[in-house]
Amino acid sequence: MVRKIYTASNASSSGPYSHAVDAGDYVFFSGQTAKNASDAPDLTGDIAGQTHQCFTNLLNVMEQAGVTSDDVVKVNVYLTSMKNFTAMNDVYETYFTAPFPARTCVAVLELPLEAEVEIEIIAKRS
Template identity: 70%
Template structure:
């Protein structure tokens, strides 16, 4: 049976779990700023959206008894690559060196009208 983690302070926008435990690895579903229970309109504010993505993800990490140093891979999806530098400014404050591996991909659109979505993989 699948072991999953869900955080009270992050919502799902479909039929999925916030994170799935696969022994040593925990796979986190993507989070957007719109997945916060008190989601406010942050359209155009990529810094605030990026921070909210991490706030949501770190809430799920707490449920799995993990910390940011356990993160080994991050995938970032942006609807506009012009937001890359601002996203990086916020991203850099979430981790300590050496940083996790990362991929950043431009996408046409994201669920709920978000401008950024972030997913992670952690290792116990």
């Protein structure tokens, strides 16, 4: 099988992975942090700003893959502190409409590039 991948020109990779892999009906998107933007400002301590940037990065890759937030069926959110859950949620809900995608949100010890939030998605082509 040859992997069909998608890459956004304004998002960087912090390791050996593709931004997204096409699996036919589904597209799997790698996690994005605010620091994966090629022109990322320092948003340390600003969870709302970091969450917006995660979605900006994801939306850029989604555009390359030909899907939108309406096609998202699953979201995984990783936070370095659950104290940031409400601030992340306030931004998160602006990117989706009901019925919302399935979601998991977990706290992790740390994230790449010293990010405080990372978001990954799965989209199903309509």
